[in-house]
Amino acid sequence: MAHELHPVRVLVIDDHELTRSGVVAELKADARLEVVGAFGSIRTVPLPATEPANTDVVIVDLSLPNEAAGIQAVERVVPWGIPVVVCTMFATSMIRDQAKAAGASAFVSKRSAALQLIDAVLSAHHGVYFEAGIEFLDDHAQLSPAEIEVARRVAQGMASPEIARDLNRPKRSVDGLITSAQRKLGLDGRTRSSLAAWAVRAGLVPEE
Known part of the structure; x- marks a missing residue:
């Protein structure tokens, strides 16, 4: 990846607090990235954070109880006009295909290494599709x-x-x-x- 003049601004949406905190820590450890927010649901994300002028990439989980089940999470975030990285435990080829069809820019298993998630964020920011950890079970x-x-x-x-x-x-x-x-x-x-x-x-x- 080319050197970034400014950190890539990343928004994280995951309902599991421990997972969310872990992802944020991994992202903050990379100087190329800046975490601009971390939320447990889509509806709690403040409006300014949903605008491309303030956020470069959104990482979203597919498990958001009482709000968006599965691919619905992608469908709700894609209209923001910001590249979406799906990070999920349910990293099957079928769900990957559904997420990609819904407009996701990257698809990563939560079992993947932190470096792969970072690569996914940077790739999505540059308009290059990325995936890792797909399970062909x-x-x-x-x-x-x-x-x-x-x-x-x-x-x-x-x-x-x-x-x-x-x-x-x-x-x-x-x-x-x-x-x-x-x-x-x-x-x-x-x-x-x-x-x-x-x-x-x-x-x-x-x-x-």
Whole structure:
């Protein structure tokens, strides 16, 4: 990358405080970058930060409960006219393709090294598409972002009503997503333990 005359101004949107803090620390450690804000949701981002005159690149997670599920997060940020870097745990080829179609300028797994996220930011700023950490797992890639979100919460021990509140979805929709995920993965649909076990194996939640 060419030397930047001024630091690239980066805005971070991630609902997980520890993850958000970690990303901010990684970015601040690079003199080529300047963090202009870090927020837990899109709606809390102040209007000036959404303007290209003040922000050069936006890093956004695909998991923003009660606000934007999956690719909707990208669709809400792209209209700002600022390059969008998706940084997500759900780095499958299918979701990558959806994010790219929605206008994302880069796509990085949260399991990627910090240097790859920095490369993604710089590439997006220069108009060059970048991706890293894509998982080509057939079973994982079959699931939609919504199904993956629900599977992760099942593995965390959440019941359907709680998942519904967390994702701002009707309980019937949550139950339908659980059933469809189990069917796609060829799991026993009589209990949810098999889906929870799959989510742990897939790295959606930490193993205990």
